[in-house]
Amino acid sequence: WLGATVENQSAADKRLKHLLQFKTPAVRFLSCEPLLGPLDLSRWLQVGELGTRVDWVIAGGESGPGSRPMDPKWPDDLRQQCNRTGVAFHFKQWGHWAPLEQAAPAVTGRTPIFIVRNGGSEVKLAAVGKGKAGRSLAGRHWDQFPSTGDGV
Numbered sequence: 001w002l003g004a005t006v007e008n009q010s011a012a013d014k015r016l017k018h019l020l021q022f023k024t025p026a027v028r029f030l031s032c033e034p035l036l037g038p039l040d041l042s043r044w045l046q047v048g049e050l051g052t053r054v055d056w057v058i059a060g061g062e063s064g065p066g067s068r069p070m071d072p073k074w075p076d077d078l079r080q081q082c083n084r085t086g087v088a089f090h091f092k093q094w095g096h097w098a099p100l101e102q103a104a105p106a107v108t109g110r111t112p113i114f115i116v117r118n119g120g121s122e123v124k125l126a127a128v129g130k131g132k133a134g135r136s137l138a139g140r141h142w143d144q145f146p147s148t149g150d151g152v
Helices: 009-019 073-085 100-106
Strands: 002-005 028-032 056-060 088-093 097-099 113-118 121-127
Touching: 002 009, 009 028, 056 073, 073 088, 097 100, 100 121
Parallel strands: 002 028, 028 056, 056 088
Antiparallel strands: 097 121, 113 121
């Protein structure tokens, strides 16, 4: 197995050509965590000139001191890209910040709130910590695993 960390589009554009140049790994995967910006992985989720593609995408938010909020649209866009191309997707965690409606049970009057604006819509994120933020995306847990072609 061979993987790369891809936290934003700039990292994807620089690193993925190197990941896909090797024919020997049974699985090529991406760790998109912490996910720090929107990602369009569509060209790498399809078989390219070398007969390779990304087989598995793992996404998650940042945790720990000074963590940055992740726009909920970013991991959901990755999930949809993977779904369209038959690539396995795993959503690991929201990180420190979670959508307010999901984190509501852990929110107090002192919980920091961050607002993400996309066009005409906005999403509120609550700083509840990795343990309370959860890992549900689009109403469920995403634990897909790639096939290696050898029964694994």
